[in-house]
Amino acid sequence: PTVRPLVINTWSFTSAAEAAWKVLELGGSALDAVEKGCTQCEIDQCDGSVGYGGSPDENGETTLDAMIMNGNTMEAGAVANLRRIKNAIGVARAVMEHTKHTFLVGESASLFAESMGFTSEDLTTSKSLSIYSKWLDQNCQPNFRKNVIPDASKSCGPYKPAKGLQAGKQTVLQKDIDVRNHDTIGMLVIDKKGNIASGTSTNGATHKIPGRVGDSPIIGAGAYADSTAGAAAATGDGDIMMRFLPSYQAVEYMRSGADPKAACQKAIVRMQKHVEGFMGAVICTNTTGSYGAACSKAPGFTQFHFTVFKPGFSRPQTEV
Ligand code: SD4
Numbered sequence: 001p002t003v004r005p006l007v008i009n010t011w012s013f014t015s016a017a018e019a020a021w022k023v024l025e026l027g028g029s030a031l032d033a034v035e036k037g038c039t040q041c042e043i044d045q046c047d048g049s050v051g052y053g054g055s056p057d058e059n060g061e062t063t064l065d066a067m068i069m070n071g072n073t074m075e076a077g078a079v080a081n082l083r084r085i086k087n088a089i090g091v092a093r094a095v096m097e098h099t100k101h102t103f104l105v106g107e108s109a110s111l112f113a114e115s116m117g118f119t120s121e122d123l124t125t126s127k128s129l130s131i132y133s134k135w136l137d138q139n140c141q142p143n144f145r146k147n148v149i150p151d152a153s154k155s156c157g158p159y160k161p162a163k164g165l166q167a168g169k170q171t172v173l174q175k176d177i178d179v180r181n182h183d184t185i186g187m188l189v190i191d192k193k194g195n196i197a198s199g200t201s202t203n204g205a206t207h208k209i210p211g212r213v214g215d216s217p218i219i220g221a222g223a224y225a226d227s228t229a230g231a232a233a234a235t236g237d238g239d240i241m242m243r244f245l246p247s248y249q250a251v252e253y254m255r256s257g258a259d260p261k262a263a264c265q266k267a268i269v270r271m272q273k274h275v276e277g278f279m280g281a282v283i284c285t286n287t288t289g290s291y292g293a294a295c296s297k298a299p300g301f302t303q304f305h306f307t308v309f310k311p312g313f314s315r316p317q318t319e320v
Helices: 014-025 030-044 088-098 107-114 128-140 246-255 260-273
Strands: 007-010 064-070 076-084 101-107 185-190 194-200 225-226 232-238 280-286 291-296 306-310 316-317
Touching: 007 014, 007 232, 007 280, 014 030, 014 185, 014 225, 014 260, 014 306, 030 064, 030 088, 030 185, 030 194, 030 260, 064 225, 076 088, 076 107, 088 101, 088 107, 088 194, 088 260, 101 107, 101 185, 185 225, 185 232, 194 232, 225 246, 232 246, 232 260, 246 260, 260 291, 291 306
Parallel strands: 076 101
Antiparallel strands: 007 185, 007 306, 064 076, 064 194, 185 194, 225 232, 232 280, 280 291, 306 316
């Protein structure tokens, strides 16, 4: 039997699922529900890893990555390294609907957002500042990059090859990435008409090198949607996941007949085969609203929670 409408999102972000569900109950579209749901997480600063005031980079700045995809039209919009704008998924949708482009990045993405009427404000909070200051004191040398960032009193580097990097086993950032700093929202929605949409929003990885973009805004990596096959979203170590397009892969597995859980598992296994100790999870739904998830366990990451709202539920429920 077909389950409609359906909201499923990564982690225990129930306020996001609730916001998306409200849109669907009123007859809204999958796309509106995804935008509303992920926006709620940006407002709530879900787990400190979505929205403003989280994951300060090496300069102490919070920057955001987001994408949204319409599985009916296969249109998508994305922003990465977005500065000063809180509603990253809103900007991603504006890229999709108001330009002929798909992906805008960095300062230019922020200028686009401002021109579209999004408020420009500081994304730093006392919390992000304190995370940054502690880390800076412990990890960085004074004035290393003074030539690059003239007003930096301290900064990081020089960067050395990470152990096993040549063999593709590890990334420079992997040691900094664990369950505490890695909770992107990825959301999949099927509306009453059967339209499927997906989206993500994140502030990425804590202490990232400025300019670092994760998997979340990359179409097919962070999320994917195709109303003829299903949708998927990923969370975890984006520096690794973006090399495998796990969301695209999982949707294609479902198109070839895999059930959602198996599709998620197969996408995870492909990454595990190549990267020892890799940490990540994928959620999937097919066109009938059957859904599933899989994760790659790592030290500090032994259980992956995701949230579901579907007919018969009076509130979102978290599943493992
Ligand atoms: C990233 N994948 O930027 C994101 C972070 C994440 O759960 O998913 N956290 O690498």
